[in-house]
Amino acid sequence: GQNIDQPTEMTATEGAIVQINCTYQTSGFNGLFWYQQHAGEAPTFLSYNVLDGLEEKGRFSSFLSRSKGYSYLLLKELQMKDSASYLCAVNPPHGFGNEKLTFGTGTRLTIIP
Amino acid sequence: GAVVSQHPSWVICKSGTSVKIECRSLDFQATTMFWYRQFPKQSLMLMATSNEGSKATYEQGVEKDKFLINHASLTLSTLTVTSAHPEDSSFYICSARRDRVSYEQYFGPGTRLTVT
Numbered sequence: 001g002q003n004i005d006q007p008t009e010m011t012a013t014e015g016a017i018v019q020i021n022c023t024y025q026t027s028g029f030n031g032l033f034w035y036q037q038h039a040g041e042a043p044t045f046l047s048y049n050v051l052d053g054l055e056e057k058g059r060f061s062s063f064l065s066r067s068k069g070y071s072y073l074l075l076k077e078l079q080m081k082d083s084a085s086y087l088c089a090v091n092p093p094h095g096f097g098n099e100k101l102t103f104g105t106g107t108r109l110t111i112i113p
Numbered sequence: 114g115a116v117v118s119q120h121p122s123w124v125i126c127k128s129g130t131s132v133k134i135e136c137r138s139l140d141f142q143a144t145t146m147f148w149y150r151q152f153p154k155q156s157l158m159l160m161a162t163s164n165e166g167s168k169a170t171y172e173q174g175v176e177k178d179k180f181l182i183n184h185a186s187l188t189l190s191t192l193t194v195t196s197a198h199p200e201d202s203s204f205y206i207c208s209a210r211r212d213r214v215s216y217e218q219y220f221g222p223g224t225r226l227t228v229t
Contacts, residue, residue: 030216033216033217040225042206043206045217045219087157100159101216103156106156
């Protein structure tokens, strides 16, 4: 089965750094995605990790440890526009017609001045 | 880029009627399209996986006769909510995979369905 956990809500201050954790227990693993979703809008792609380690992309970085079933998304120099939900999604091993993502519950991040 | 569109962006319908939602990949051919449902303040729940030219694969608990999916071409998939009821009111989002090498899914802007 698939089980993906994230904190439900987080609050952080403008200009600061915040880390959003994601733990997963899935029957197989073939990569982990982070998506950002503003209220009433579709998710937008932030990062993809398939190997252990840190992937940095501007203000956003994502880390993966496959042995621990753990990932985090790190947001630096927070801006008010970063207030959104952040979704962790795991891509299980796939065969033809089975390339689907399983999403965590999402973390609603609120940035305060 | 990889742009996915949905139409309509929002729809209000009466209970008992059917609603069709279109999902199009505008600048690429999508090998696979996915349909999700999202209730307020909840995460995305996969409803079905759609491959062009074959029947959709539905997730457990999703009624295939109620949520009809047709993947007519490599750029178009449709979701028809048949005999809609108020509990079907939700945000429906489609996504598309461009190829079998990249696992990334490109999401449409979503369709807000309200059934009165």
